[in-house]
Amino acid sequence: MNVLPARRPEYENLLETLTDLPLERELSLGQRLWQRGWLRKSLILLVLALVWELAARYQGNDLLLPSFLQTARAFVEGIGSGELLEKVAISLSVLVKGYLIGIGLAFLLTTLAVSTQLGRDLLSTLTSMFNPLPAIALLPLALLWFGLGENSLIFVLVHSVLWALALNTYAGFLGVSDTLRMAGRNYGLKGLRFVLFILIPAALPSILAGLKIGWAFAWRTLIAAELVFGASSGKGGLGWYIFQNRNELYTDKVFAGLAAVILIGLLVENLVFASVERVTVKRWGMQR
């Protein structure tokens, strides 16, 4: 019954330095290339363009579905003549104005929400009321209030950015750990300085997510709003460009306009937001 396990002998190894074993190996060229995000994404775009081109050729109706090459030609012509660039500039300037005002208001609301109970209630009530409301549904009202012009557009843009960003920022603030909060208060940080030096950097992943969502919402709202009325004081943006060309059955130009929207979206996502993430949250190890 009471059998002890057999005892194994002790031993010691003398470790000599390894000379013949390579401690590092290089990855193969293919593996290294595949690690490049932009290369993988370009490949996806290339495949999509190919599918589009083939589908258009198979269907063979320029009016319904112009091919990729036709669209590309219309796009290059649009850029060359300056018409498309001008429309993009008009849209972007309105967009940036609305976006920035939205960001400012969102930070005001969330700062209020983290500092007072009433601010908290105000934010949660307002976001639950207005977040589900499509910005474009407010356009008729905005037109009534601000007239047929840029101000109405800015109003609906602010509405589309504000709630999504405020919700994300507030959630990020709530997620900041107690230890970090106590450390900040320990150094005498209070009020606005506490928000600026502790809460905002600590909640940056959520804030960036909110900014991205807000940017996409703003684009959507703007193009839709421009499609509805567009020509404010004779200057229409991209949405108006799309709408006008559809009326004149220049389908390839419609597609070129849509492509411009998509391209700007890709550029902002992959250049602006990706760079911001790389020098902040990724560098700090807060996000993979």
Place this chain on the structure above:
Amino acid sequence: MNAPLQGHTASNLNTTAFDTVLEVDRVSLEYRTPQRVVRATHEVSFEVDRSDRFVLLGPSGCGKSTLLKAVAGFIEPVAGSIRLDGQTVREPGPDRIVVFQEFDQLPPWKTVKQNVMFPLLASRTLGRREAEARALHYLEKVGLAAFADAYPHTLSGGMKARVAIARALAMQPKILLMDEPFAALDALTRRKMQEELLELWDEVRFTLLFVTHSIEEALVVGNRILLLSPHPGRVRAEVGAHAFDLHSLGGADFQQAALRIHQLLFEGRTEDAGAELAFQDVRLAY
């Protein structure tokens, strides 16, 4: 030595003889849960003198961390008073720097150097250039000068603890508050950190209030140990520990002191077993 020390008035008789930095006078603390209000400590009194390494020791639930947070100014006592250099503590301030147990006490968006500079700049103690010089000086002291430009997420647990200590020392606070700073480290790293902390103390002679639940750590790190009983925290005894350092580990005196502390803390609960309690039965909480 088992005489009750409630109120702890004995040492109030000749306060003038000591250079007292921190006075905690009959402090009662409560914390709130959604259901009830819980009393964490009841009329705890103690005094910390300049260059003391004062340890608060007790089992979990004795309110030692809550007490430290009250000294830091995060919690207001419901009764009693806390005075630092004669001034009542009302809110958190940069004259009492806390080193927490959690690793996320270092803002991840600042490099090691910026982390050490952060409180100096945030509290407007120093200008940018002086703060940088002082940060580098203290990083040198904790042996992390080579990592000044690294971000915290690239450091090991022990290195993060060192940064937190350098950051606290750089502020040159009136008192340094440590809330189980080494509890999340592995045993070997913890031993090393205790050693380094004592070396730093030898050099800088800061005043330290240190919370731990490990009898061994209390004996090694502290020169005075306050024993707290749990539910609610009350002062059971104050024990001197200046005789011990890392080299006394395992010595007969050391084991005797550890046993005595263990009995003081737990005799109420193990009344019948207390007599035959041998040292090997004592679990040194790591």
